[in-house]
Amino acid sequence: MPRYGMVIDLNKCNQCEACVTACKLENNVQIVSKENAEMGRVMQWMKMLTTNHEGNYPEIRPVSLPVFCVQCDDPPCIKVCPVRATYKRDDGIVAQIYPQCIGCRYCMANCPYTVKVFNWYKDEQPVEYEKCYNTDVSVRPKGIVEKCTFCIHRLQKAKEKSKAEHRKMQEEDYVTACTEVCPAHAIHFGDLDDPNSHVSKLMNDYRKFTLQEELGTEPKVYYLSEKSQ
Amino acid sequence: MNNQNFVDEDETLFRPIYHTGKGFYAFAAALAAIVLFGIFMYIRQLIFGLGVTGMNEPVSWGFYIISFVFFIGISHAGTLISAILRLSKAEWRRPITRMAEVITGIVLLIGGLHPIIDLGRPDRILHIFERGRLQSPLLWDVTSITAYFTASTIYLYLPLIPDIALLRDRGGRFHKIYEILSWGYEGTEKQKHVLERAINILMVMVIPIAVSVHTVISWIFSMTLQPGWHSTIFGPYFVVGAIYSGIAALIIVMIAFRKAYHLQDYLKEIHFRYLGTLLLVMSLLWFYFTFAEYLTTFYGHEPPEMRVFLYKFVGNYSFFFWLMVVCNFIIPVVFLSNKKLKTIGGILFTSIAVVLGMWLERLIIIVPSMANPRLPYPTGIYVPSLTEISLLLAATAAFVLGFMGFSKLFPLVSIWEIKEGREQSVKTVSERLHEYLPSKGHIRNEIV
Numbered sequence: 106m107p108r109y110g111m112v113i114d115l116n117k118c119n120q121c122e123a124c125v126t127a128c129k130l131e132n133n134v135q136i137v138s139k140e141n142a143e144m145g146r147v148m149q150w151m152k153m154l155t156t157n158h159e160g161n162y163p164e165i166r167p168v169s170l171p172v173f174c175v176q177c178d179d180p181p182c183i184k185v186c187p188v189r190a191t192y193k194r195d196d197g198i199v200a201q202i203y204p205q206c207i208g209c210r211y212c213m214a215n216c217p218y219t220v221k222v223f224n225w226y227k228d229e230q231p232v233e234y235e236k237c238y239n240t241d242v243s244v245r246p247k248g249i250v251e252k253c254t255f256c257i258h259r260l261q262k263a264k265e266k267s268k269a270e271h272r273k274m275q276e277e278d279y280v281t282a283c284t285e286v287c288p289a290h291a292i293h294f295g296d297l298d299d300p301n302s303h304v305s306k307l308m309n310d311y312r313k314f315t316l317q318e319e320l321g322t323e324p325k326v327y328y329l330s331e332k333s334q
Numbered sequence: 335m336n337n338q339n340f341v342d343e344d345e346t347l348f349r350p351i352y353h354t355g356k357g358f359y360a361f362a363a364a365l366a367a368i369v370l371f372g373i374f375m376y377i378r379q380l381i382f383g384l385g386v387t388g389m390n391e392p393v394s395w396g397f398y399i400i401s402f403v404f405f406i407g408i409s410h411a412g413t414l415i416s417a418i419l420r421l422s423k424a425e426w427r428r429p430i431t432r433m434a435e436v437i438t439g440i441v442l443l444i445g446g447l448h449p450i451i452d453l454g455r456p457d458r459i460l461h462i463f464e465r466g467r468l469q470s471p472l473l474w475d476v477t478s479i480t481a482y483f484t485a486s487t488i489y490l491y492l493p494l495i496p497d498i499a500l501l502r503d504r505g506g507r508f509h510k511i512y513e514i515l516s517w518g519y520e521g522t523e524k525q526k527h528v529l530e531r532a533i534n535i536l537m538v539m540v541i542p543i544a545v546s547v548h549t550v551i552s553w554i555f556s557m558t559l560q561p562g563w564h565s566t567i568f569g570p571y572f573v574v575g576a577i578y579s580g581i582a583a584l585i586i587v588m589i590a591f592r593k594a595y596h597l598q599d600y601l602k603e604i605h606f607r608y609l610g611t612l613l614l615v616m617s618l619l620w621f622y623f624t625f626a627e628y629l630t631t632f633y634g635h636e637p638p639e640m641r642v643f644l645y646k647f648v649g650n651y652s653f654f655f656w657l658m659v660v661c662n663f664i665i666p667v668v669f670l671s672n673k674k675l676k677t678i679g680g681i682l683f684t685s686i687a688v689v690l691g692m693w694l695e696r697l698i699i700i701v702p703s704m705a706n707p708r709l710p711y712p713t714g715i716y717v718p719s720l721t722e723i724s725l726l727l728a729a730t731a732a733f734v735l736g737f738m739g740f741s742k743l744f745p746l747v748s749i750w751e752i753k754e755g756r757e758q759s760v761k762t763v764s765e766r767l768h769e770y771l772p773s774k775g776h777i778r779n780e781i782v
Contacts, residue, residue, distance in 0.1 A: 141385065144388075144390045145390035145391050145392075145393075145714060145715065146385070146390050146391060147391075154709060154710065154711065155710070156710055172709065181558065181559055184469065184470070184557075185470050185471060185472070185557065185558065186467065186470055187462055187466055187467055187470040187472040187473050187476075188458075188461040188462060188465055188466060188467065189465055189467050205458075205461060205465070206454075206455065206458075207453050207454070207455050207456075207458045207459065207461055207462070208384070208453050208454020208455040208458075209449070209452070209453055209454075209472060210394045210395060210452075210454070211470070211471075211472055211554075213391075213392075213394045214394060214395055214558055214560065214704065215557075215558040215559060215560070217559045217560075217707075217708045217709075218708075218709060219391070219392050219707040219708070219709060219711060222391065223384070223391070223394060223454065224383070224454070225383060225384050225385035225389075225390075226382065226383045226385035227382070227383055246455075247383035247384075247385075247454070248383055248384060248453075248454025248455040249454055249455060250454075316709065317708060317709070320559060
C-alpha cells in the first residue's frame with residue numbers, strides 16, 4: 106500500500122501562487138462574495154502563509170509558504186469527529202465524506218494548522234463559473250467542512266486508467282493539481298514508502314522539516330528550506 | 335378538618351397557581367415576542383446557512399457554543415445544590431430546592447439545543463445516533479447531558495408528587511393532569527417511605543452525573559491541541575464555574591419570584607445570606623483555579639500559549655478579561671465579605687455581576703483561542719451578528735418564560751417539605767444535635 110506525501114522545496118518556490126489558483130479551480134472550491142471575504146470567509150484549500158519579511162524598508166518583501174492540509178499520520182481532526190465524516194485512508198490520505206458531515210466544526214477547532222474551511226453560505230459565485238466546474242469533483246453544499254484531499258479524484262482516475270490499460274500504476278499517473286502547475290518545480294508528490302520514488306529521494310535532504318513537528322501529528326507534507334521558516 | 339388548616343397555612347404558595355395578574359400576561363407576552371423573534375431568526379439561518387452569523391475563519395465557534403457552555407453551567411445550580419443540601423441535611427434548604435431543580439430542567443433543555451443551533455447541517459443530526467463515534471468528546475457530551483436531563487427531571491418530579499397530590503385534592507383547572515401526575519399518592523406511611531427512599535437514591539446518583547456533565551463539556555475544549563484549551567485543570571475549573579454561575583442564577587430567580595409572588599415569609603434574608611456565603615466560597619475557588627491556570631501558562635511561556643495569553647490580558651480582549659475579574663472576584667469579595675453590603679440588594683447585585691462575569695468567562699475561553707491559531711495567521715476577528723444576539727436574548731427569555739409557566743402549574747416552594755420541616759424537623763434536629771454533643775454523664779465520668 107502506498108503512502109502518499111509531498112515535498113515542497115521552498116528555495117525553489119517563488120511565491121507565484123499558481124498552486125493556490127490551480128487548487129481552487131481543480132476542486133471547485135467556492136468563490137465567496139467580497140463582503141464575506143472581508144469577514145474572513147475566503148475559501149482556499151491551499152493558501153499562502155506569510156511567516157517573515159525580507160529586506161529593509163522600503164524594499165521589503167514577504168516570505169510566504171504554501172500551507173494546506175498536511176495529511177497528518179496521526180490527525181487530530183479525525184479523533185474528534187462525532188460522525189466519522191473525516192477519516193484516514195489506508196494510503197495515508199485524510200479524506201472527507203461530505204454527505205456525512207453534520208457541520209459541527211469540531212475538526213476545524215482541533216486542526217493545529219487551521220486549514221479546514223467551512224461552507225458558510227450557499228453558492229455565491231456567478232452562474233458562469235459553473236461552466237468551469239471540474240466534473241470529477243462534487244460541489245459541496247452549504248454547512249459542511251472541506252479541505253485538501255490530495256486531489257483524490259485524480260487517484261481514482263489513475264487507478265481506473267491503469268487498470269483499463271492492463272498495467273501497474275506509475276508514479277506519473279497520479280499527481281496533484283498544484284504539483285502539475287508549479288512553474289518552478291518546487292512541489293513534488295508521490296509515494297513516500299517507495300524507495301525509488303522522487304519524493305522519497307528528496308526526503309533525504311538535510312533541509313527537510315515539517316510544520317509544527319513538536320505536536321507529534323506526523324505530517325506527510327515536507328518542506329525543504331535553507332532557513333527554517 | 336385538621337388537614338384543611340395546614341393548607342390554609344401555606345396559602346401563599348398556592349396563590350400563584352390560582353390567581354394570575356395582568357402584569358404576568360403582559361410580561362409573558364413580551365418574553366414570548368422575544369422568543370418568537372429568535373425562532374424567526376433561526377429559521378432565517380436555516381434557509382441561508384450559518385453565513386448569517388458573525389462566525390468566520392479562524393473563529394469558527396462563537397455565541398452558540400458560548401451559550402451552550404453557559405446555560406449548561408447554570409443548570410448546575412439546581413440539581414447539584416439541591417442534592418448536596420439535602421444530603422448534608424441542611425434544614426434551610428427546604429424553600430430553595432424546588433426552584434433550583436426547576437432551573438436545571440429548563441436550562442438543560444435550552445442549553446442542549448445550542449449545539450444543534452450551531453450545526454451547519456441540523457438535518458443530519460440523526461447521524462450522531464446512526465453512526466456516532468464514541469471516541470469523539472461531542473458524543474460523550476450527548477451521553478452525559480441526556481443522562482443528566484433524565485436524572486434531574488426525575489429528581490424534580492419525585493419531590494413534586496406530594497404537592498401534586500395536594501393540588502389534586504383542591505380540584506380546579508388542571509384537576510385531570512394532577513390526578514394523572516400524582517400517581518394516586520395519598521400520603522400513607524408506606525408511600526412516604528418509598529418516596530423518601532427514591533429521593534435519597536436519586537440525590538446520591540445525581541451528584542456524580544452533574545459533575546460529569548460539565549467535566550465532559552470542558553473536555554470538548556481540553557481534548558484539542560489548541561493553545562489556551564489544552565489544560566488538565568479544565569474539568570474541575572468548569573465544574574466550579576458552573577456551580578458558581580448556577581448559585582448566582584438561583585439567587586436572581588429566587589429574589590425575582592419572592593417579590594412577584596410575595597414569598598417573603600418563606601425565602602427570608604437568612605436564606606440569601608447563606609447562599610451568599612456559598613457564592614463567596616465559590617468565588618474564591620473560581621479565582622484560585624483561574625490564577626493557577628493563567629500562572630502556569632505565563633510561567634511556561636510557550637509562544638502559541640503566550641499569544642492567546644497576551645490577547646486576553648493586554649490585547650483586544652483585555653476589556654472583557656478584566657471586566658470578568660471585576661465581576662467574578664472583586665465584586666463578590668467586596669459585597670459578600672462585608673456585613674453592611676451583604677443585604678438582599680447587595681446579594682442581588684453580586685449575583686447579576688457573577689452571571690455576567692461567568693458568561694464573559696466562557697467568551698474569554700472560547701474566542702481568543704480560536705482567534706489566535708498556532709501558525710502565524712493574522713489574528714481572527716469575531717463580531718456577533720444580529721442573529722446570534724437575538725438568539726441569546728431568546729434563550730434567556732425562554733428560560734424566564736419556562737420558569738413562569740412552571741410557577742402557574744406547580745408551587746415554586748415545596749409545600750410538603752415546608753410542612754415536614756415545621757412538624758418534624760425541630761424535634762429531629764434537636765435530637766441530632768444531642769447526638770453530636772458529648773453526653774453530660776460521660777464528661778463527669780472522665781473527670782472523676
